[in-house]
Amino acid sequence: MDTYSSSSEGTLIGVIRQLASSHLAQAFLCNTLEAGAGTPEAEESVTKLERLVHQSESYYPLRSCAFVPAVYLGMYHRLRGQEEQARAFFQPALQQIVQTIGDNNPSNEELSDLKYTLARAGDIKNVIALAHRSDEDSSDGKYICCGPCKRKALIRDGFSICPICIEGELCPDCVKLFGSAIQRKRCHSQHVKYFISIPPLSKEINTGGMLVDGVEIDFETWLNQLKNEWVLNAHNPPGSTAGQFGISNFFLGFVA
Numbered sequence: 001m002d003t004y005s006s007s008s009e010g011t012l013i014g015v016i017r018q019l020a021s022s023h024l025a026q027a028f029l030c031n032t033l034e035a036g037a038g039t040p041e042a043e044e045s046v047t048k049l050e051r052l053v054h055q056s057e058s059y060y061p062l063r064s065c066a067f068v069p070a071v072y073l074g075m076y077h078r079l080r081g082q083e084e085q086a087r088a089f090f091q092p093a094l095q096q097i098v099q100t101i102g103d104n105n106p107s108n109e110e111l112s113d114l115k116y117t118l119a120r121a122g123d124i125k126n127v128i129a130l131a132h133r134s135d136e137d138s139s140d141g142k143y144i145c146c147g148p149c150k151r152k153a154l155i156r157d158g159f160s161i162c163p164i165c166i167e168g169e170l171c172p173d174c175v176k177l178f179g180s181a182i183q184r185k186r187c188h189s190q191h192v193k194y195f196i197s198i199p200p201l202s203k204e205i206n207t208g209g210m211l212v213d214g215v216e217i218d219f220e221t222w223l224n225q226l227k228n229e230w231v232l233n234a235h236n237p238p239g240s241t242a243g244q245f246g247i248s249n250f251f252l253g254f255v256a
């Protein structure tokens with residue numbers, strides 16, 4: 001527990017609560033997918049997920065909005081084609097992130113949280129724009145497949161993100177292994193149809209620039225477009241309590 005050794009007891013409890021809530025929320029979402037929409041098992045898991053959301057809403061101690069239970073419930077609605085209901089769960093999380101980012105110099109952790117939340121929300125265009133921005137920021141230009149092959153690649157050509165598990169990226173060869181005898185620890189073959197594939201960067205972009213539909217724009221312009229697309233505003237989301245830990249701490253807890 002060295003990661004949290006400097007935290008106050010109250011904050012540590014907050015971290016543990018959010019980790020537990022996120023694990024549960026992901027388990028409930030996966031249960032609904034595995035049981036199949038409309039089955040009693042799926043309905044039971046959705047009810048549990050909704051209850052968890054009501055218990056934990058307005059709770060963002062880690063600035064890791066992609067992992068709050070409400071975002072998992074948003075995914076449930078999105079994967080069932082209930083776009084309006086889904087947006088109502090994604091909007092507060094996105095609002096929180098853009099509020100934290102401000103207009104300039106976002107940290108890598110903030111950009112990762114935004115990318116993962118947008119991946120949950122199925123906003124593929126903006127997920128790819130953020131992935132390409134981190135390509136440009138990367139100092140060594142290496143991408144590591146988190147599938148069985150563990151290979152490093154110079155170009156992230158067709159690497160995929162699972163929007164449900166968010167555990168890192170998989171190369172195309174490892175994606176093909178899903179459904180075979182080789183399975184990853186947590187991700188499921190049922191998730192493959194939701195994977196978001198990141199195409200190679202089609203042209204050089206300036207550091208900090210964003211490439212959208214082949215056109216480079218600056219980050220502030222892109223962020224304003226995102227705010228318009230998601231109807232985000234300048235007002236504080238209720239009960240936002242961003243704490244001192246970042247998303248990397250959250251991952252440490254998540255993979256432990």
Ligand SMILES: [Zn+2]
Pocket residue numbers: 145146147148149150151170171172173174175
């Ligand atoms: Zn691989």
Ligand SMILES: [Zn+2]
Pocket residue numbers: 162163164165166186187188191
């Ligand atoms: Zn998955």
